Amino acid sequence: MQPLLKMQGINKSFAGVAALTSAELEIAPGEVHAVIGQNGAGKSTLIKILTGVYRKDSGDITFEEKSWNALSPREAQDNGIATIYQELSLVPLRSVTENVIMGYEPRTKLGLIDWKAAHKRTREILADFGIHIDVTQPLGSFSTAIQQLTAIARAVSLNSRLVIMDEPTSSLDDREVETLFGVVRGLKARGVSVIYISHFLDELFHICDRATIMRDGQTVAVREIAHTTKLGLIADMLGRDPEEIAAAGMTELGGGERERGEVLLEATNLHTDRMLRDVSVTVHKGEIVGLGGLLGSGRTEAARAIFAMDRLRGGSVKSATKGSAFSDPAEAIRAGIGFLTEDRKAEGIVPEMSVRENMTLALLPRLVKGGTIDRTKEEEIVNHFVKALGIKLAHIEQPIRELSGGNQQKVLLARWLALEPDLLILDEPTRGVDVGAKFEIQAIIQEYVEKGVGVLLISSEFEELVEGADRIVVLQDGKSVSELQNPGITEESLIGAIAQSHDTPTDGAAA
Amino acid sequence: MLDQNTFDLRRYIQGNGQSMGVWLALIVMIAFGALRYDNFAGAYNISSFLNYNSMFIAIALGMCFVIMTGGIDLSVGSVVAFTSVCVAYLSPYGIQVALPGGILAGMAIGSINAFFVIAMRIPPFIATLATMLGAKGGALVISGRQTISVDWGSNFTKFGMNNVGGLLPWSIIVVAILAVMLWIVLEKTSIGRTVEAIGGGEDATRMMGLPVNRAKAFVYILSGGCAGLAGVILASGFGAGQPLEGVGWELSAIASVVVGGTLLTGGLGSVPATVAGALLLGLVFNMLNFENGRGVISISAYWQMVIRGLFLFVVILLQSRVSRVSAKQEA
Structure with a gap:
């Protein structure tokens, strides 16, 4: 059978930096095809092209055996390729009808x-998906799932032959995910192909036929889902052959040989609105505890949640000073x-401020003497750390945005x-x-850490966790599922632990 | 690595590229004015210029702090009108009562802004637009839509009309003290640095444990208080509480702040440059008056506004070019 879509030897660079190098993607008619890879692997660039x-x-x-060169998203849509983005690209204040038939x-x-x-047509389209709502109401008055399904309904109503879904389940609960899967299967039955992008590998095994794995801007493998395992997919994504990896010294960290002291922090059964369902982790003095897991875990x-940036829905955090x-x-x-x-630009640096001001922001309350900032002490501290950490700069009054990424960090x-x-949480x-x-x-x-500081370390670099951490708590879908000891x-x-926990059903809902 | 203790002038100028233009323009204009017009550098012109513009400097200072947090305060013009009426009623008790009273009245409206913005999470543009209308209405209600004459018997009008040593009006002295205090607050205190950090990134600032809400409350109440002070100067300088005055003053204040190099998006600002910005805008008016006074040409008040707008445009254009050039040199 001729493929519906064939992308071959796609190259793309941004300002001289290669984002895609000879990337490939092939989709068969009526196929649900996953595209997976780490952040920066080139998935979204490929899709956006x-x-x-x-x-x-x-x-x-080549799309439907014709050369394809969409010049705009509208043109792509008119020619049968519809996209449902991660952030809902609908207008919540307008009615459901307007959202579905807009344009x-x-x-x-x-x-x-x-x-x-228009209303009649919208009702018909939604009824196909088992949705029966008042289409004259504003879209924003319905649940996220309904909004998501409306976006899909819009895409399908435009006679799309290929629907692209980018992280469609990230804002849905379990039941809504099932509804979505039903819709995907319905599309497949009608001969519509689906490109499915998701960080949740579990989902792929429920609905996908094949997976294209991308890494560093290249297509590294195409797997039949039925003939692969999660361990296999993860190894492909990370570009590692687990059997060849020897834990040789790849970092400056050394876990597993430290004496740990008293408990600094004990977090149990954390639950938040931002996808935490049940996470427990304890950190002692003088140890590094790693948090392992894939993106989105x-x-x-x-x-x-521990740092009180997000409100806890359940669970407890106990520290040495507070119960x-x-x-x-x-x-x-x-x-x-x-x-x-993790996000140095958005949550870390204040770009217009000097290195000195940036470094002492959190320290300010302790630098105030008689109502004003003790400038002498401030500069003393800043100069000390510039020297101790080997920060390369021209002057401590230099705006921090001028420094390299490593020096900013x-x-x-x-x-x-x-x-x-006493405790440092280090995210990437x-x-x-x-x-x-x-x-x-x-x-x-x-x-x-040797001086007795406890560290909670989050890192996507496996060698950092493997060599650095004394213990690794493995997370999956917002739950802590296992713990490894160094x-x-x-x-x-x-x-193995990350894949294992994925392969083990954690509740009976799957049955 | 360079020696960290040496003062690098070139780097300082680059780092302060946004505010260099305003100082340069100010010096050039003063030199030009002093050479071209006979009485420009005379005591009368200097004192009346400073007296009138002390009001604009005051509201620009408050506005500067609000803008540094990434906010805006549109209510200042109405607050000036409102407090000028309030203090006209207080004038029989003397300036020692009217001055604090006027500032407090302004701070009260500033607190309403702070409450809307922080507790109700209403965008500053909308919240202060509401208080702008509210304060204007309030001024009209308590004045009965009349200009309220002050008590000439008390010492109230001396504040706005008398000069110290025949040159410096009381009003500019008070505003200068305010400017120095705010300069210290911005550069030397943790609340000042928190204000700048909020404009650079509110989430990041909150994450570093800094009192974001307290700092935001501070800037709106400060801005209200500054407008209150301007209201006192207005009433005592003109001998009347004026409910219809202050229209468009918030835009003058914003213009002064922007000319002074403060980023409208927040995160970077300067107290001295804001003062310079306000003086510069005032000077343009002043010089146009002198130009009319020479009798060669006559520029109507409407044309003066057009010219002022053009001037503002040129200054901002120059400034964005200066800062772009210095940014390029840094990169």
Whole structure:
């Protein structure tokens, strides 16, 4: 059978940096096809080229045996490829009807919108999906699931032959996910193909036929879902052959050989609105506890919940100084906790401020003497850390945005170290920094842990967790599912634990 | 790595590229005015210029802090009108009662803004638009739509009309003290640095345990208080509470702040440059008056507004070019 879509040798670079190198994708008619890969693997770039958001630099695309070159998303839609984005691209204040038929309204003879026909048509479309609602109401008055299904209904009503779903289940609950799966199966039965992008590997095994795995802008494998395992998919995504990995010294961290002290923090059964369902983790003095798991497993969310960035729905956080959860980040900081966030640009640096001001922001309450900031003490502290962490800059008054990523990260690390914390939460501390700075940052972490600081470490770099952590708590779908102890953890066993927990049904709902 | 203790002038100028333009323009204009017009540098012109513009400096200072947090305060013009009426009623008790009374009245409206913005989470543009209308209505109600004459018997009008040493009006002295205090607050205190950090990233600031809500409340109440002070200067300088005055003053204040190099998106600002910005805008008016006074040409008040708008445009254009050039050099 001829493929519905064939993308071959697609190249694309942004400002000289290659995002896609000879990427490929092939979709059969009536197939549900997963596209998976780590962040930055090139999934969304490939899809955006297909839907006309980006232009390819070179390569061939054939859709329905004709050469395809969508110049705009609208053109892609008109020619049978519809996209449902992660962020709902609908208009919540307008009626359901308007959202479904927007741009394709039936007209009366006078050229005005025929509302009666429009509502009727919308009701018919939604009824196909088992949705019976008042289509004259604003879309925003319905649940997220209904909105999501409305977006899909819109896509399908436009006679699409290929529907692209980007993380469609990220805002749905279990029952709504089932409804969505029903819709996907319905599309398949009608001969419509679906490209399914998701971080939740479990879902792929429920509804997908094949998976294209991308890594570093290239298509590295195409697997039949029926003939692969989650372990296999994860190994493909990470580009590792578990059997070949020897846990040789790849980091400056050394886990499993430390004496751990008293309990610093005990979080049990954490539950939040932001996808945490049941996470428990304990950190002792002088140890590194890793949070393992794939993207979307709830690692960052667990850290945010502990630091009182997100409101707890259930569970408890006990610290050395307080028997209950913190009410705001300020209280967590006073209790001796620092939180180096994953998103350096949005949550870390204040770009227009100087290195000095950035470094001492969290320390400010302690720098105030007689109502004003003690500038001498401030500069003393800043100069100390610039020297101790080897931060390369021209002057401490330099705006932080001028520093390299690695040096910015060191300034942010210093911001928390200056507080002399008991516990540091480090979310991707070495992401986006060059190799040299990475080793230096790891060495700094190691040094502080030896001094007795407890660390909760989140990292997508498996060797950092495997070699650095004394224990790794493995998370999956917002739950902590297992715990590994060092010495004894290998990348293989960690990947195994992550995949294992995926393969083990955690409740009877699947049956 | 360079020696960290040496002061690098080139880097300082680059780092402050946004506010260099305003100082340069100010110096050039003063030099030009002093050479071209006979009485420009005379005591009368200087004192009346400073007296009138002290009001605009005051509201620009408050506005500068609000804008640094990424907010805006549209209510200041109406607050000036409202407090000028309030203090006209207070004038029999003397300036020692009217001055604090006027500032407190302004701060009260500032607190309403703070409550809307922080507790009710209403966008500052909308919240202060509401208080702008409310304060204007309030001014008309308590004045009965009349200009309220002040008590000339008390010391109230001395504040707005007398000069110290024949040159410096009381009003500009009070505003100068305010500016120095706010400069210290911004540069030397943790609340000042919190204000700047909020404009740079509110979530990040909250995450660092800094008192975001307290700092935001501070800026709106401060802005109200500054407008209150301007209201006192207005009433005592003109001998009347004026419910219809203050229209469009918030835009003058915003313009001064922007000319002073403060980013409208927040996160970066300067107290001295804001003062310079307000003086610069005032100077344009002042010089147009002198130009008319020479009798060669006559520019109507409407044309003066057009010219002022054009001038503002040119300054901002120059500034964005200066900061773009310095950003490029840094990159």
